[in-house]
Amino acid sequence: MIESFELVSVSPLVAIVDDDVSMREALEDLIGSLGYRALMFGSAHDYLASPERSQVACMILDVQMPGMTGLDLQTHLVEHKTAPPIIFVTSFGDDTVRRRAMRSGAVCVLEKPVQEDEIIGCIDKVLRGGAGEG
Template identity: 80%
Template sequence: MSVPPLVAIVDDDPSMREALEDLVGSLGYRAVTFGSADDYLASPERKRVRCMILDVQMPGMNGLDLQSHLVETNGAPPIIFVTSYGDDTVRRRATRNGAVAVLEKPVQESAIIGALDTALGKR
């Protein structure tokens, strides 16, 4: 029996983390949540992460800087950004570093599902 993929959710908003965790779980994936980039980087779970849902604006290291760090250290799984700050500069930087999608809040569940399917090779 195969183990469902692990999706990391990194967002400083507890209600957003909970909503995304519920959605990810309803799709049959496992989810692990973090309130900051530093919490994610300190976690031993990150070695098992197959995809990330990542906020841009967070205290401390922001999502774009976390993405850059992960790319530089060859530790970047596919990343889906979900953000209130989806301007062209954010989109360019995120996609240049390999983001699967940059989705603006409030985001439709169908958009997240489609991005997860792409990130996890379902499409």
């Protein structure tokens, strides 16, 4: 007898790394509304300690965090060849930060307060191959 198997599609996992709880929760709600799964972390070190990080399809990363900054985390991930596509969000969106993030492979660098359509455009660019804001 031949058994049939149904393939179950698992929605992409988006890591949110931000020390601001309200920002993490707002982004989690947005990610869920787009049909993706969210994994939240309050620090770069929490992300690095996660056994689930190998499953991350995209990361939304704050620049300024206590301890290891978002830019430092990006550098670490790039050096170890474990960097997922990264969307930065920052309250400190100067040209130096933007250039450093983009030079190291960031998909987008968005300034807080982040506009919903901008973050959706960046997520679509990564996960659906569409056009996004940069």
